[in-house]
Amino acid sequence: MSAQPTKAASSRYPWMVLSVTSLGVMLTLLNVGTLNVALPVVSAHFHATATTANWILLSYLLFNTIFILIFGRIADMFGRRRLYIIGLSAFTVVSLLIGFAPNIWVLLVLRAIQAAGGAIVVTNTTPLLTDAFPAKTLPKGLGINVLVASVAQLIGPVVGGFFASDLGWQWVFWFNVPFGIVGVVWAMMTLRKSSTKGTREAFDIPGNILIFFALGGAILALSEGSTLGWGNPLVIAGLLAFVILTPIFLRVEWKSKSPLMDLRLFGQRRYAMAYASTFLNSFARSAVVLLMALYYETLNHASAFTAGLAVLPVTIGMVLLSPVAGSLASRYDARLLSSTGLGLSGVGVLILIFEVGPTSSFAVAAIGMFLVGAGTALFMTPNTSSIMTTIDPAHRGSANGLRSMLQNMGQVISTALSLMIVTANLPPRLQSSIYEGSTGAIPANDVHLIVVGFRYALIAMLVATIIGMFTSLVRGQRPVPPAKSSMR
Structure with missing residues (x-):
């Protein structure tokens, strides 16, 4: 590749970068979505208790959340291209190894390692796009990236349900391997080194620990x-x-002179409220797919595949609204769009609260799930763009690492808290049924206990959405973006 690319090549490059990051995002988010509905099958295979079944999900989410912040900092210090390729390679190799896990403890360790690879991919995706795209077209690029993420979440439950039901739980992880190999090769061929030099600042070891x-x-x-x-x-x-x-x-x-988390960003109201809204939106939305999938498997005796189909309205809403959000984000302030998106999600969660129950209508519940997905799409693109376009290019990895960390923290805390709420008032004989599904008839009194638990968990999601609307509304006006760095 020449040091001075032609104008045509330069105009194509942002979209080539988008193709690279889209594949990485697709794989890492599919990994989460597939396991949400395949959890009962994996738990049953390993004879997992309620505690260990919980950690099949949480081990990945916890380590991914922490490593996102760490690797965002490392990317600023040592370069995003090299780190992205390393991360996707690690994610692919560990996906293969997980299928051979002999017991639940090896599975949990490998999930933690896989989380590190996924964190490297996620934390470099948005900075790579921000470096490559001109400021005017960046919202469109980010919108397409969210669209790809939405598609991953759309097909994730279906793919996971199909593999778990028909091919075996191992294929929930093995299907990552061929796509991961293609992604690594394509990234090596496509990504250029940024002319923005690494910060070369000290690594914050105390902060990481x-x-x-x-x-x-x-x-x-x-x-x-x-x-x-x-x-x-x-x-x-x-x-x-x-x-x-x-x-x-x-x-x-x-x-710290080179902090893992730059707390000074929280001294600016626009950043502070954008980050707070990121956490609350993720907290409110992340558990909805998991809760509804487990609800259909537990009370409706649905298979993993059927439950995956049942929660598709969430990601259909994201798929349909993501391109619209990308287009609107270049014309309207993030405060208006993101707050409206949170409002739509709130209405969707409210519908689900009333519809969860033995006499619920799937059609009405589907409308609620669709609104949750549509609202999430309308929130994410403008909110992300408002952060990334006003950050010094040399610190985009750290800024996006913080954003991604808060997003993942919302997801992991939402998952842990919602499962805790659902099972809190259940006797031990029913707690395992939430994770493993139920194949027999459940007594009426037990059905009532389970339904109440799901409703309380959804109420917690609604409260977080309302608070998120407030934090999004009180952010400041759109600032002027900094000068854009050049690319080789």
Whole structure:
């Protein structure tokens, strides 16, 4: 590749980068969506308890959340192209190995390693696009990226249900391998090195250690509180780790010359509210697909494949609204679009709260799920663009790492909290049925307990959506973007 690309080649390059990142996003998000509906099959294969079944999901989400922030910083220091290729390669290799896991503990360890590879891919995707696209067309590129993510979430439950039901749980992971190989080769052929030099700042080792144990403690406590009991020493230790280490982490980051998390961004209202809205939107939306899939498998005795089809309205809404959001984001302020998106999601969750029950109508529930997906799409593109286009190019990895970390933190806490709420008032004999599905008739009293748990979990999602609307509305006006860095 020549040092001075032609004008035609330069105009094509952003879209080639989009093709690279789209494949990476597709794989990493498919990995989450497929397991949401395949969880009962995987749990049954390994004879997992409610606790270990919970961690089949949470092990990936927890480590992915933490590593996203870490690798966002590393990408700014050492370069995004090389790190992206390493991450996608690791994700692909571990996907192959997971299918050979001999027991649940090996599976959990491999899921954590897979999460690191996925984190590298996710944290570099948006900065690569922001570096490649001109400011005027960046919202369209980000909109298409969200569209691809939506498609991944659309087909994820169906693919996961099909593989788990017909081919075996191993194929929930093995299908990643051929696409991952293609993605690595295409990235090596396509991506250029950015002319923006790495920051070469010191690596924040104390910050990395503190955030790992603080977040790990919070997730451990939330996920195990309802099964082990809130007085259990392990649960108490998790809560204490979070409460004690979080303020220490914030103090260390504030004083650090090269912090893992740049807290000074929170001193600007527009960034602070955009980041807060990112967390709350993810918290409110992430558990909906999981909750509704488990609901249909538990109370309607649906197979994993059927449950995957049942939750498609969420991602259909995202697919249809993502291109619209990308177009509108270049003309209207993020405050209006993102707040409207959260409002749509809130209406969808409200519908689901009333429709969950033994006499519910799938048609009405589908409308609610569709609105959740449509609102999410309308929120994500303008909110992401408002952050990325006003950040110094040399620190886009860190800024996007923080955004992605908060998005994933919302997802992992939402998953842990919603499952805790659903199972909190259930006797032990029913807790396992939530994770493994139910093949027999459930007594009326037990059905009522399960339905109440699902409703309370959805109410928590609605409260988060309303708070997210407020934080999105109070952000400031659109600032002037900084000068764009050049590309080789």
